[in-house]
Amino acid sequence: MDETRFKTEFGKLSQRDFSRLSQFIYENFGIFLPDKKHYLLQNRLIPRLRELGFSSYGQYVDYVLNQGTESEEVFEMMNVVSTNKTEFFREKEHFTLLQQKLLPDFYGENIRVWSAGCSSGEEVYSLAMVLAEEKEAGHIPDFFIYGNDISKRILHKAIQAIYPYKEVESIPFAYRKKYLLRSKNKENPTIRIVPELRAHTRFLWENLTGNIETLPYDFQFVFCRNTLIYFDRETQNKVVTRLLKHLKPGGYLIVGHSESLLHQLPPGVKVIQPTVYQKIKKS
Numbered sequence: 523m524d525e526t527r528f529k530t531e532f533g534k535l536s537q538r539d540f541s542r543l544s545q546f547i548y549e550n551f552g553i554f555l556p557d558k559k560h561y562l563l564q565n566r567l568i569p570r571l572r573e574l575g576f577s578s579y580g581q582y583v584d585y586v587l588n589q590g591t592e593s594e595e596v597f598e599m600m601n602v603v604s605t606n607k608t609e610f611f612r613e614k615e616h617f618t619l620l621q622q623k624l625l626p627d628f629y630g631e632n633i634r635v636w637s638a639g640c641s642s643g644e645e646v647y648s649l650a651m652v653l654a655e656e657k658e659a660g661h662i663p664d665f666f667i668y669g670n671d672i673s674k675r676i677l678h679k680a681i682q683a684i685y686p687y688k689e690v691e692s693i694p695f696a697y698r699k700k701y702l703l704r705s706k707n708k709e710n711p712t713i714r715i716v717p718e719l720r721a722h723t724r725f726l727w728e729n730l731t732g733n734i735e736t737l738p739y740d741f742q743f744v745f746c747r748n749t750l751i752y753f754d755r756e757t758q759n760k761v762v763t764r765l766l767k768h769l770k771p772g773g774y775l776i777v778g779h780s781e782s783l784l785h786q787l788p789p790g791v792k793v794i795q796p797t798v799y800q801k802i803k804k805s
């Protein structure tokens with residue numbers, strides 16, 4: 523293979539530096555970067571080296587590893603490492619199930635939902651639309667949705683709640699007029715979530731593999747979709763145990779369609795379907 527084609531203006535990220543970085547990321551954030559991600563990481567770091575004025579990857583790796591895990595640069599690096607792909611009503615069967623089968627268990631209660639690994643907020647606002655409908659129908663008095671992520675950049679997008687117009691395509695037609703504002707800019711059309719819906723949400727900069735003490739312990743629903751997939755089995759178990767702790771008995775944990783927990787089912791949990799689990803009520 524012609525290795526020179528992988529060279530960037532900063533040379534190459536050596537195998538040793540890739541290993542140092544990937545080990546650091548795994549130990550502190552639970553994200554496992556296999557060897558095949560070497561060149562992806564090398565490319566994604568280019569803007570960081572440019573901004574900080576380094577001339578080689580080695581200099582950058584020495585620098586970032588000397589910063590504390592809570593430092594600005596470590597979080598800047600995590601911003602470029604994490605995959606934030608998401609969309610409104612992604613895996614939409616979960617939203618139908620929530621509305622028709624799961625939510626009726628909690629009619630009459632104030633509903634609290636946690637979107638763990640919320641990315642730019644589309645999952646949070648999709649949930650907010652569904653719950654606003656349920657509130658309007660008189661099934662629930664009120665609702666609140668928390669979203670957390672390790673990427674500050676992506677959380678800023680979530681708080682802004684402004685999205686390219688083409689993202690509306692996955693939003694049910696009936697919700698568009700009610701919950702979206704349209705920009706007047708014809709060249710770069712965008713939508714924004716209405717403030718009435720935004721008022722029911724809060725975004726937190728929290729690491730799922732660290733200690734999360736800022737979140738309530740009585741969620742009826744935790745959505746952790748397409749995030750566990752980046753963790754190895756041991757970290758997944760740790761994170762799932764934490765998520766379950768934050769659920770009230772009878773509450774539901776919903777994971778992504780490619781993330782079934784069936785092979786590692788934690789105790790005290792009932793399978794509703796391969797991606798939906800219920801925390802068993804103590805009798």
Ligand SMILES: C[S@@+](CC[C@H](N)C(=O)[O-])C[C@H]1O[C@@H](n2cnc3c(N)ncnc32)[C@H](O)[C@@H]1O
Nearest residue numbers: 604606607608639641671672729730747748749
């Ligand atoms: C692919 S997105 C999934 C977004 C959304 N849940 C969905 O299903 O569309 C995964 C998100 O998890 C976040 N993430 C990865 N590791 C994390 C960690 N240790 N703590 C918090 N968030 C994390 C990433 O930054 C990314 O935004």
